Amino acid sequence: MIEALLTEVWQALVVNRLRTFLTMLGMMIGVGAVVMMVAIGEGVQDSINEMISSMGSNLLVVLSGSATSSGGMKMGMGATPTLTKADAEAVTELPQVVAVSPLVYGTAQIVYGSNNWSTMVVGVTPSYFDIRDWPVEEGTIFTDADIRSATRVALIGKTVAKSLFGDEDPVGKIIRIKQNPYFVVGLLSAKGQSLDGRDNDDAIFVPVTTAQLKLFGTKFKGTIRLFIVQANSVEALTELISPITELLRERHHLSINVENDFNVQNLTALANVAVKAAKLLSLMLGAIASISLVVGGIGIMNIMLVSVTERTREIGIRASIGALRRDILLQFLLEAVVISLVGCMIGVVIGIGGAFLVNKISGLNVIISLQSVLLAFLVAGGVGIFFGYYPARKAAYLKPIDALRYQ
Amino acid sequence: MAASFIELKDLSKSYLSRAGNQEVLTDLNLSINEGEFVALMGPSGSGKSTLMNIIGCLDLPTSGIYLLNGTDVGSLDYDEQAILRNNTIGFIFQGFNLLPRATLEKNVMLPLVYARVGKEERHDRARVLLEKVGLGNRLLAMPNEISGGEQQRVAIARALANNPKLILADEPTGNLDSGSGRVIMDIFTELNKEGITIFLVTHELNIASYAKRQIKLLDGKIVQDEATKGANQ
Structure with missing residues (x-):
C-alpha cells in the first residue's frame, strides 16, 4: 500500500x-x-x-588611572600610572587571592639578525603564566630571581618567533629590544585570538622590573599599568572587589570624598x-x-x-x-x-x-x-x-x- | 423470500437550485435480481444519471431506502460506502475516466491497491485482466497512446479487478464508433453470462437491445419496465 x-x-x-x-x-x-x-x-x-578559556579563569583586572590631572583634565584608564608593583604585592596577601601579576607594557622594535618586528613588549612576573594557564613550548619561564635583578631575558610568543626566526629554534638566541640584547629563555605555546580580536601570540614577555627600569622608564618610579588578580572561585570575584578597593584607597591615601584613582573590573563577568x-x-x-x-x-x-x-x-x-x-x-x-x-x-x-x-x-x-x-x-x-x-x-x-x- | 440484489423503496431525490427544490426522482420502486442485464433508458433530464449514481453508492437519496445486496446504503459512512464500491461495484463511464498519468497496468491495479492486495498479486491480476480484454501486450502503455475503444476495455478490466457482482455502465459506447461499441457490448454480454449483474444507462436503442430488461425513465418516474430478448438479436 x-x-x-x-x-x-x-x-x-x-x-x-x-x-x-x-x-x-x-x-x-x-x-x-x-x-x-x-x-x-x-x-x-x-x-x-x-x-x-585562553584568557584564564576567575580574573579581576585592576587598572590604574581615572585620576584628575592638575589642569582638571580627566584621563583615560591606565593613562596615569597610579598603581605600583607594591600595590600588586599587597593584594596578594588578601584572602581568596590565588595569584597576582603586575603588567607594564609598550611597543618596541625587536631585531634578530637581519629581521625586525614591531610588537608588544609586556613586563610581568612568573605568576602571569600560571594565571593565564599559558605554558612554554620550549625552554623555561623566567624566575623570581630574574625579577629581583631585572635581568635582560625574554619569553617570546609564537607569532613573533615565526616572524623573527622562521624555522630556526629561538631558545638560547640573543635578540635586541630597543638596541639592548636580550636572552631568549623560552618559546610560549600558541594561544590564539583574544576577546578583542588581537593575536595573543604576537607579544614578548620580560620581567616586570626589566620593563620598568630598562624599557619603558616611567615618570614615577615603580609604577605599573595594571595588574591581574586570580581568585579561587567565581563567587570570590565579586566578594574581592571591595577589599581590594579599600586596600588600594588606603595605600594611595585617598580621603573619603576623593574618587578612586584606579578601577577594578571583573573580567569573567564581562566574558559572561x-x-x-x-x-x-x-x-x-x-x-x-x-x-x-x-x-x-x-x-x-x-x-x-x-x-x-x-x-x-x-x-x-x-x-x-x-x-x-x-x-x-x-x-x-x-x-x-x-x-x-x-x-x-x-x-x-x-x-x-x-x-x-x-x-x-x-x-x-x-x-x-x-x-x-x-x-x-x-x-x-x-x-x-x-x-x-x-x-x-x-x-x-x-x-x-x-x-x-x-x- | 430474500430481498433482491438491488432494491429501491419509495426512493426520491431532489436538488436545491436557484429555481427552487427540483425533484429529479419521485417515489421509485425497483427490484433487480443478481445476474440480470438491465438497460435504463430515457431522454436527457429524465434522471437516469442520478439513479445510476445512487445505485453506484456515489450519491444518496433524499428519501426512501436503497438496499444493495441486503445492505442499507443510506446508513453507511464515507469509508463503508467506499469499501462497498471497491468490492461490489465496477464503474464504466462514457469518458473512460482512466488516470492519464498512469500506465494501463497501474490503472487496472488501482482498485487492488485500495483493496490492500499485495504487490505481486496486483501485477498478476492486472495482467490477466488486461489479457482478458485483449490488451495483454500493452501493459506499460499510457492511456493517451491507445484508441478510445481500447481505453474503454482498460476501464472494463479495472472495473473487474475485485470481482464485482455489479457493473454500472453510464453511456459506455457514447464516445466510441459503432465497431468499438459492439466490441464493448459483446464483452458485457460475456460478463453477464458469467453471472455479473449489468446495469446499463443509455439512450441508444441498439445498445439497449443487448439487455434482457429495459426500463424507461421519464421525469423521474419509471414509465416502462419490460423483459426483452437481449444480446442485440
Missing part, C-alpha cells in the same frame, strides 16, 4: 517538475538559511568560549556578557532564518491547493474505485511532505556549502552540528505536514459525485 502510494506521489511530482522544483526552492532557501545561520552562530559562540550576547545572536539569526521556512511552507500549501483543484476529477475517479478517505488524505499529505523533505535535503547541502563559503570569505568560525541538521529535517517534516494537511483534507472531503462531475 504505502510503496504503491509513494510511487504515485513521486510520479505526480515528477510530471510537474518545474512546479515541484519552484515549490521546493522555498524550502531549500529556508532550510539553507537556518543551517547556515545556526552554523555561524555556533561558530561565534565557540570562538568566544575559546577566547575566554559576551557569551550571552553570542547566544542571543545565534538565537536571533536562527529565528530570522526560520521565517523563510514558514514562507516556504506557505508556498507548499498554495501549490497543494492548486493541485487539489486541478486533480478534482482524479480524486473523483479514485473515490469511485474505492479509495478510503485516509487513502486520499495520505496521498496529498505525502506529496507535501516529500516536497518539503527533499527540499530540506538540498537545503542542508546549500546551508553547509554557504557556511563554508562564509568561513572562506570572512574567516568567521562556523560549526555545523548534527543536531542542527536533524532539527532542520524535523522542522521541514513538520512544515510539510502542517501546511499539507489542509489541502489534503480538502481533497479527502470532496463528495465523490461532485468530484467526478468536475470539468
Whole structure:
C-alpha cells in the first residue's frame, strides 16, 4: 500500500517538475538559511568560549588611572600610572587571592639578525603564566630571581618567533629590544585570538622590573599599568572587589570624598556578557532564518491547493474505485511532505556549502552540528505536514459525485 | 423470500437550485435480481444519471431506502460506502475516466491497491485482466497512446479487478464508433453470462437491445419496465 502510494506521489511530482522544483526552492532557501545561520552562530559562540578559556579563569583586572590631572583634565584608564608593583604585592596577601601579576607594557622594535618586528613588549612576573594557564613550548619561564635583578631575558610568543626566526629554534638566541640584547629563555605555546580580536601570540614577555627600569622608564618610579588578580572561585570575584578597593584607597591615601584613582573590573563577568550576547545572536539569526521556512511552507500549501483543484476529477475517479478517505488524505499529505523533505535535503547541502563559503570569505568560525541538521529535517517534516494537511483534507472531503462531475 | 440484489423503496431525490427544490426522482420502486442485464433508458433530464449514481453508492437519496445486496446504503459512512464500491461495484463511464498519468497496468491495479492486495498479486491480476480484454501486450502503455475503444476495455478490466457482482455502465459506447461499441457490448454480454449483474444507462436503442430488461425513465418516474430478448438479436 504505502510503496504503491509513494510511487504515485513521486510520479505526480515528477510530471510537474518545474512546479515541484519552484515549490521546493522555498524550502531549500529556508532550510539553507537556518543551517547556515545556526552554523555561524555556533561558530561565534565557540570562538568566544575559546577566547575566554585562553584568557584564564576567575580574573579581576585592576587598572590604574581615572585620576584628575592638575589642569582638571580627566584621563583615560591606565593613562596615569597610579598603581605600583607594591600595590600588586599587597593584594596578594588578601584572602581568596590565588595569584597576582603586575603588567607594564609598550611597543618596541625587536631585531634578530637581519629581521625586525614591531610588537608588544609586556613586563610581568612568573605568576602571569600560571594565571593565564599559558605554558612554554620550549625552554623555561623566567624566575623570581630574574625579577629581583631585572635581568635582560625574554619569553617570546609564537607569532613573533615565526616572524623573527622562521624555522630556526629561538631558545638560547640573543635578540635586541630597543638596541639592548636580550636572552631568549623560552618559546610560549600558541594561544590564539583574544576577546578583542588581537593575536595573543604576537607579544614578548620580560620581567616586570626589566620593563620598568630598562624599557619603558616611567615618570614615577615603580609604577605599573595594571595588574591581574586570580581568585579561587567565581563567587570570590565579586566578594574581592571591595577589599581590594579599600586596600588600594588606603595605600594611595585617598580621603573619603576623593574618587578612586584606579578601577577594578571583573573580567569573567564581562566574558559572561559576551557569551550571552553570542547566544542571543545565534538565537536571533536562527529565528530570522526560520521565517523563510514558514514562507516556504506557505508556498507548499498554495501549490497543494492548486493541485487539489486541478486533480478534482482524479480524486473523483479514485473515490469511485474505492479509495478510503485516509487513502486520499495520505496521498496529498505525502506529496507535501516529500516536497518539503527533499527540499530540506538540498537545503542542508546549500546551508553547509554557504557556511563554508562564509568561513572562506570572512574567516568567521562556523560549526555545523548534527543536531542542527536533524532539527532542520524535523522542522521541514513538520512544515510539510502542517501546511499539507489542509489541502489534503480538502481533497479527502470532496463528495465523490461532485468530484467526478468536475470539468 | 430474500430481498433482491438491488432494491429501491419509495426512493426520491431532489436538488436545491436557484429555481427552487427540483425533484429529479419521485417515489421509485425497483427490484433487480443478481445476474440480470438491465438497460435504463430515457431522454436527457429524465434522471437516469442520478439513479445510476445512487445505485453506484456515489450519491444518496433524499428519501426512501436503497438496499444493495441486503445492505442499507443510506446508513453507511464515507469509508463503508467506499469499501462497498471497491468490492461490489465496477464503474464504466462514457469518458473512460482512466488516470492519464498512469500506465494501463497501474490503472487496472488501482482498485487492488485500495483493496490492500499485495504487490505481486496486483501485477498478476492486472495482467490477466488486461489479457482478458485483449490488451495483454500493452501493459506499460499510457492511456493517451491507445484508441478510445481500447481505453474503454482498460476501464472494463479495472472495473473487474475485485470481482464485482455489479457493473454500472453510464453511456459506455457514447464516445466510441459503432465497431468499438459492439466490441464493448459483446464483452458485457460475456460478463453477464458469467453471472455479473449489468446495469446499463443509455439512450441508444441498439445498445439497449443487448439487455434482457429495459426500463424507461421519464421525469423521474419509471414509465416502462419490460423483459426483452437481449444480446442485440
